Amino acid sequence: MPKPSDTKQRILDVARDLFTTQGVQRTSLQDIADRLGITKPALYYHFPSRDELVRSIVAPMLDDGERFLLEQEARGDAPVRELIEGFFDFNYRHRADVIMLLAEMPTLADLGLIDKALGWRTRLTRLICGPDPGLEAQARAILALGGLQDVCMQFPDAPVDELKAAAVAGALDALGR
Numbered sequence: 001m002p003k004p005s006d007t008k009q010r011i012l013d014v015a016r017d018l019f020t021t022q023g024v025q026r027t028s029l030q031d032i033a034d035r036l037g038i039t040k041p042a043l044y045y046h047f048p049s050r051d052e053l054v055r056s057i058v059a060p061m062l063d064d065g066e067r068f069l070l071e072q073e074a075r076g077d078a079p080v081r082e083l084i085e086g087f088f089d090f091n092y093r094h095r096a097d098v099i100m101l102l103a104e105m106p107t108l109a110d111l112g113l114i115d116k117a118l119g120w121r122t123r124l125t126r127l128i129c130g131p132d133p134g135l136e137a138q139a140r141a142i143l144a145l146g147g148l149q150d151v152c153m154q155f156p157d158a159p160v161d162e163l164k165a166a167a168v169a170g171a172l173d174a175l176g177r
Helices: 006-022 029-036 041-048 050-075 080-093 095-103 105-110 116-128 135-154 160-174
Strands: none
Touching: 006 029, 006 041, 006 050, 006 095, 029 041, 029 050, 041 095, 050 080, 050 105, 050 116, 080 095, 080 116, 080 135, 080 160, 095 105, 095 135, 116 135, 135 160
């Protein structure tokens, strides 16, 4: 995926911030243009609609998550610790977008952007627990994965190496490993 221009990246950064703090539906394109000190037509030059702006923010995260899962599924034999560490890395790298995704789930669902992300835990559960896990194994996997995701958002200022070690240990504990 090509790197966005500086102006386009500034628009994405400001929009992400406003969408996360105010909500997608309560943030107008004029709000974004005002925060940037540009005109609304200049904003429209880069993004023809708010929906397109939201898609542009979320798409790199969705692409990265899908790439991670496809690699792990193709590999088929990744140790559970590596899967958990990789999922932590993904969530930490995209924590601002994950916060927005969780806060704006109905809006993103309306745009068709949520189904892929919701399916990731199911796919990861299969990789961790096998193709036909029982309810207890599935519940432990969902707790481990959800907790891992929450830790990335809850402790944004913690040293990443310490946070990762604690989160991975907690996830493996939840899995009974």
